[in-house]
Amino acid sequence: MLMKMLAVCLLFAVCGFSQSRLEKAQRCVQAGDYQRAETLAKAVLNDEPNRLDAIEMLGDIAGYQKQWPEALSYYSKLRTLQPLNADYQYKYGGVMGMIAKDSNKFAALSMLDDIRNAFLRAIELNPKHIEARWALIDYYLEVPGILGGSERKAQRYANELAKLSPVDGFLAKGHIAEYFKRYSQAESYYRSAITVGKSRTTYERLANLYRNRLKRPDKAREVLLEYQNLKKS
Numbered sequence: 001m002l003m004k005m006l007a008v009c010l011l012f013a014v015c016g017f018s019q020s021r022l023e024k025a026q027r028c029v030q031a032g033d034y035q036r037a038e039t040l041a042k043a044v045l046n047d048e049p050n051r052l053d054a055i056e057m058l059g060d061i062a063g064y065q066k067q068w069p070e071a072l073s074y075y076s077k078l079r080t081l082q083p084l085n086a087d088y089q090y091k092y093g094g095v096m097g098m099i100a101k102d103s104n105k106f107a108a109l110s111m112l113d114d115i116r117n118a119f120l121r122a123i124e125l126n127p128k129h130i131e132a133r134w135a136l137i138d139y140y141l142e143v144p145g146i147l148g149g150s151e152r153k154a155q156r157y158a159n160e161l162a163k164l165s166p167v168d169g170f171l172a173k174g175h176i177a178e179y180f181k182r183y184s185q186a187e188s189y190y191r192s193a194i195t196v197g198k199s200r201t202t203y204e205r206l207a208n209l210y211r212n213r214l215k216r217p218d219k220a221r222e223v224l225l226e227y228q229n230l231k232k233s
Contacts, residue, residue, distance in 0.1 A: 034061050045058065052082065060091075066098075075088060089121045090118065093119045096111055112148070133160055167197035171193045174190045183209065203227035
C-alpha cells in the first residue's frame with residue numbers, strides 16, 4: 001500500500017514538473033525565444049514520450065520557424081495518437097500545404113489530396129471548425145481548376161463561415177473578392193466585417209486592401225486611425 005502511495009505521489013510530482021516546464025516554454029514562445037522553448041518542451045517529451053501538449057508545442061515551434069518537415073513529423077505523431085482530434089488534422093493539413101508550396105510541381109500534386117482531406121476531416125470531427133474552413137477557401141482559390149480548384153467551392157465555405165461567425169463570413173467573402181481583383185466588392189465586405197466585429201483584424205484587412213491593392217496609403221491611414229480612436233473611446 002505504501003509503495004502504491006509513493007508511486008502516485010511521484011507521478012503527480014513528475015506531471016507537475018512537466019507542466020511547469022511547458023508553461024515556461026509557452027512564455028518563451030510568446031517572447032520569440034524558440035530555442036529555449038524547444039529545449040524545455042523536448043525535456044518534457046523525453047520524460048513522457050506521448051505527452052500530447054509537448055508534442056503539439058514542438059510542432060508549433062517548428063512551424064513558427066518555418067521548419068515544415070520537422071513540424072509535420074510532430075503533427076503526424078499527434079494524428080496517430082489522437083486521430084479524432086480536429087485541431088491535429090487541421091495543423092497536419094496546414095503544414096502539408098506549406099511543404100507543397102516549397103516543393104516542385106510534381107511533388108506538390110501528390111500532396112493535394114492529403115491536404116484537402118485533412119481539412120475536411122477536421123470539419124467532420126468538429127463541424128464548427130473555423131480555421132479549417134479558412135484553409136479550404138485558400139486551397140480552392142490556389143489550386144488550378146483542372147485539379148479541383150474553384151471559386152464556387154471557396155464560396156461554399158465562406159457561406160458556412162458566415163453561419164458560424166458573421167465577421168469571418170464577411171472577411172472570407174472579401175478575401176475571395178480581393179483574390180479575383182473585385183476590389184470594390186472586397187471593400188464592401190471588409191466594411192461590413194468592421195461593422196460587425198470592430199476588431200483589429202477587420203480594420204487591418206481593409207487598410208491592407210487600400211495600401212496594397214488600391215495604392216491608397218492615405219485611406220489605409222484613415223482606417224487605422226479610426227481603429228485607434230475606437231480603442232480610446
